[in-house]
Amino acid sequence: MDACYLDCNATTPLDPRVLEAMRPWLTHAGNPSSLHGAGRRARAAIEQAREQVAALVGVDPVQVVFTSGGTEANNLALHALCARAGTGTLAVSAIEHPSVQAPARQLAARGWRLQPVPCDAHGQVRLEALAEALEPEGGVATVMLANNETGVVQDVTALAAEARGRGALFHTDAVQAAGKLALDFTALGVTSLSLSAHKFHGPKGVGALVVERGFPVAPLLAGGGQERGRRSGTENLAGIVGFGRAAELARAERAQRADHMLALRQRLEAGLARLPGISIFAEDVPRLPNTVQFALAGYQGEALLMELDREGIAVSSGSACASGAGRPSPVLVAMGVDPDLARGAVRVSLGPDNRAEDVDRLLHALEARAAGARRLGALGW
Amino acid sequence: MTVETPIYMDYSATTPVDERVAERMARFLTRDGVFGNPASRSHAFGWAAEQAVDQARQQVAALVNADPREIVWTSGATESDNLAIKGAAHFYRKKGRHIVTVKTEHKAVLDTCRQLEREGFEVTYLDPEPDGLLDLDRFAAALRDDTILASVMHVNNEIGVIQDIETLGRLCRERGVIFHVDAAQSAGKVPIDLAALPVDLMSFSAHKIYGPKGIGALYVQRRPRVRLEAQMHGGGHERGLRSGTLATHQIVGMGEAFRIAGEEMATEIPRIRALRDRLWAGLGSMEEVYLNGDLERRVAGNLNVSFNFVEGESLIMALKDVAVSSGSACTSASLEPSYVLRALGRSDELAHSSIRFTIGRYTTEAEIDYVVDLVRQKVGKLRELSPLWEMYQEGVDLDSVQWAAH
Numbered sequence: 001m002d003a004c005y006l007d008c009n010a011t012t013p014l015d016p017r018v019l020e021a022m023r024p025w026l027t028h029a030g031n032p033s034s035l036h037g038a039g040r041r042a043r044a045a046i047e048q049a050r051e052q053v054a055a056l057v058g059v060d061p062v063q064v065v066f067t068s069g070g071t072e073a074n075n076l077a078l079h080a081l082c083a084r085a086g087t088g089t090l091a092v093s094a095i096e097h098p099s100v101q102a103p104a105r106q107l108a109a110r111g112w113r114l115q116p117v118p119c120d121a122h123g124q125v126r127l128e129a130l131a132e133a134l135e136p137e138g139g140v141a142t143v144m145l146a147n148n149e150t151g152v153v154q155d156v157t158a159l160a161a162e163a164r165g166r167g168a169l170f171h172t173d174a175v176q177a178a179g180k181l182a183l184d185f186t187a188l189g190v191t192s193l194s195l196s197a198h199k200f201h202g203p204k205g206v207g208a209l210v211v212e213r214g215f216p217v218a219p220l221l222a223g224g225g226q227e228r229g230r231r232s233g234t235e236n237l238a239g240i241v242g243f244g245r246a247a248e249l250a251r252a253e254r255a256q257r258a259d260h261m262l263a264l265r266q267r268l269e270a271g272l273a274r275l276p277g278i279s280i281f282a283e284d285v286p287r288l289p290n291t292v293q294f295a296l297a298g299y300q301g302e303a304l305l306m307e308l309d310r311e312g313i314a315v316s317s318g319s320a321c322a323s324g325a326g327r328p329s330p331v332l333v334a335m336g337v338d339p340d341l342a343r344g345a346v347r348v349s350l351g352p353d354n355r356a357e358d359v360d361r362l363l364h365a366l367e368a369r370a371a372g373a374r375r376l377g378a379l380g381w
Numbered sequence: 382m383t384v385e386t387p388i389y390m391d392y393s394a395t396t397p398v399d400e401r402v403a404e405r406m407a408r409f410l411t412r413d414g415v416f417g418n419p420a421s422r423s424h425a426f427g428w429a430a431e432q433a434v435d436q437a438r439q440q441v442a443a444l445v446n447a448d449p450r451e452i453v454w455t456s457g458a459t460e461s462d463n464l465a466i467k468g469a470a471h472f473y474r475k476k477g478r479h480i481v482t483v484k485t486e487h488k489a490v491l492d493t494c495r496q497l498e499r500e501g502f503e504v505t506y507l508d509p510e511p512d513g514l515l516d517l518d519r520f521a522a523a524l525r526d527d528t529i530l531a532s533v534m535h536v537n538n539e540i541g542v543i544q545d546i547e548t549l550g551r552l553c554r555e556r557g558v559i560f561h562v563d564a565a566q567s568a569g570k571v572p573i574d575l576a577a578l579p580v581d582l583m584s585f586s587a588h589k590i591y592g593p594k595g596i597g598a599l600y601v602q603r604r605p606r607v608r609l610e611a612q613m614h615g616g617g618h619e620r621g622l623r624s625g626t627l628a629t630h631q632i633v634g635m636g637e638a639f640r641i642a643g644e645e646m647a648t649e650i651p652r653i654r655a656l657r658d659r660l661w662a663g664l665g666s667m668e669e670v671y672l673n674g675d676l677e678r679r680v681a682g683n684l685n686v687s688f689n690f691v692e693g694e695s696l697i698m699a700l701k702d703v704a705v706s707s708g709s710a711c712t713s714a715s716l717e718p719s720y721v722l723r724a725l726g727r728s729d730e731l732a733h734s735s736i737r738f739t740i741g742r743y744t745t746e747a748e749i750d751y752v753v754d755l756v757r758q759k760v761g762k763l764r765e766l767s768p769l770w771e772m773y774q775e776g777v778d779l780d781s782v783q784w785a786a787h
Contacts (some may be wrong), residue, residue: 014410233460
């Protein structure tokens with residue numbers, strides 16, 4: 001039986017059309033910084049990709065800084081925004097990805113007042129909570145656009161307006177949102193936004209930080225001065241071309257992909273609702289069209305995941321970056337979910353290639369286990 | 382034998398990905414290949430990717446005789462240099478705040494040192510000798526009680542000279558100084574045995590050796606153990622030293638490129654050296670042509686030549702069928718004379734008239750002969766247009782000429 005991949009928030013398979021675009025640039029000789037023809041052709045390919053990525057979020061290409069991925073983009077954003085703001089409060093939502101939390105802790109060690117911003121029971125960051133965190137002074141605030149585990153979508157437009165009204169700079173991690181939600185950088189009103197190619201069928205190892213026009217980005221990586229001095233290092237030529245093509249495809253096909261994934265998600269949720277002891281996290285708030293996180297009472301998440309893997313069904317408990325840790329998800333804990341229930345969490349993240357059969361296969365596997373558990377329960381176990 | 386133009390002779394700027402590498406990379410991307418996230422612990426897709434990453438780690442370690450656990454993946458040599466230098470400086474800052482490096486290092490090292498100076502570290506930038514090599518006594522004398530780190534590149538990107546990292550490393554060991562070596566230009570071109578070399582940290586790049594751009598590695602010695610403060614924070618990948626999703630296909634590509642380099646080095650080095658010597662024989666026999674950097678202690682594929690009485694940029698324009706560089710690609714957009722050649726004591730004129738030819742895996746003898754003919758012809762033409770050349774031919778001592786300002 002074919003394996004059934006339902007872990008698209010961890011990574012997605014590369015679109016064959018993206019590979020086709022990348023392939024000639026692998027075997028091309030030419031450093032984009034070189035002045036000769038081979039170098040200039042490489043440069044032109046990178047600038048075309050920059051336009052494609054810029055178009056995905058509605059900005060001018062000069063606002064796009066290519067990085068080695070979402071983690072670097074988030075690290076760069078926090079450092080650049082803090083360097084710009086100078087001093088003050090660094091308000092970080094409780095549900096941020098480790099690539100935001102970790103550099104925030106590093107900045108705290110350098111004197112920033114780190115202020116966690118809680119979320120509510122639905123995983124949403126409330127305006128009042130952000131406002132309180134930024135009292136009495138501004139600084140920098142960061143709230144992710146869509147959460148990688150629960151899929152909860154934040155009202156970033158309102159949050160950014162709140163923060164900026166208080167004189168703070170605002171970063172949003174849009175790694176999970178890109179390709180799934182329509183994104184307009186200007187309408188969001190943020191200072192910076194990070195992207196990662198491999199979350200929407202582009203290659204791993206490439207991402208971008210998008211900044212407001214003219215925003216000075218103090219580089220993390222020193223060296224040859226590539227990316228207008230904002231990020232040194234020979235550009236990942238084929239990767240950037242692939243990122244550009246993936247962004248172009250995502251922009252053209254996003255609505256149709258999202259509709260398809262949402263229909264599958266609804267089918268899955270309808271099936272899950274019939275299972276005894278089911279909890280779907282953040283069920284009643286806006287979520288990514290492809291993400292469902294749930295727990296079955298009485299099940300250890302890790303054990304369930306392993307059993308599903310044996311049947312060829314790939315899902316996860318939450319963030320791939322933190323997997324294997326055995327701790328309950330900090331995101332669910334922040335939502336006030338009981339740690340025992342949180343330890344049983346399963347995240348399903350769909351892709352545009354998934355079909356109804358994949359969803360049904362997962363449901364059957366879960367139903368069989370739930371029925372088994374009931375029998376054990378009847379025996380008094 | 383005919384040659385196809387343009388001819389690529391800029392292998393130190395970057396190399397094309399070897400077709401064998403590209404083919405292998407393509408199998409780690411799409412749905413029908415191994416596309417999982419190597420950090421995914423809950424399914425076979427993740428494990429398969431992790432296995433591929435482990436294999437590549439072994440391949441990279443094998444080329445330089447290191448333990449695979451000593452290899453940390455990065456986005457390239459620039460990041461490796463940044464991580465090594467800032468990582469060590471930040472970790473050992475309580476021990477001291479002095480760093481020693483060389484004026485001819487790559488910008489990724491020099492610019493990183495400048496960043497550290499702004500943070501309160503003190504950096505000594507040593508001058509190389511006129512042949513590009515570092516005087517060992519001067520290096521030893523530069524090490525102080527508060528020196529925590531020295532960074533010296535193995536092979537220079539512009540002039541190709543090979544530093545004596547074994548002796549430099551020993552001097553560092555004696556003084557308890559951490560020794561970092563940027564080996565972006567030497568891995569796969571010069572034998573490296575990290576089990577024997579007294580080197581604590583070593584930076585690698587894939588794209589200089591027929592692997593993909595955007596991937597590199599840092600060797601972090603385990604015994605004696607070298608500690609670093611991570612520079613990229615997040616999910617705690619690479620034992621917490623470098624967070625960020627591992628780019629499986631890129632890593633696989635680097636592993637394959639290093640494997641091929643290891644297999645073919647023994648035959649490739651003499652072949653490329655013979656081509657380089659043929660090029661130098663053809664160019665060096667012209668009047669007023671100077672080799673930059675020592676010829677003997679030099680990587681096989683590099684020839685850096687100054688053509689007196691010719692302006693380097695005009696020569697590059699005249700040689701438009703040949704992709705060469707007039708300095709490091711990372712600074713080639715500027716018209717400043719190469720800082721590396723300046724550090725050797727070359728005059729601005731000679732530095733300006735320099736061309737770097739770098740030869741690699743796909744260079745042929747016919748290409749070398751074509752380039753020799755073309756350069757001789759173009760240099761001759763440009764010199765015909767040069768009044769300085771005319772004066773030189775007439776025996777005027779140009780250094781004594783008083784130029785009028787206007």
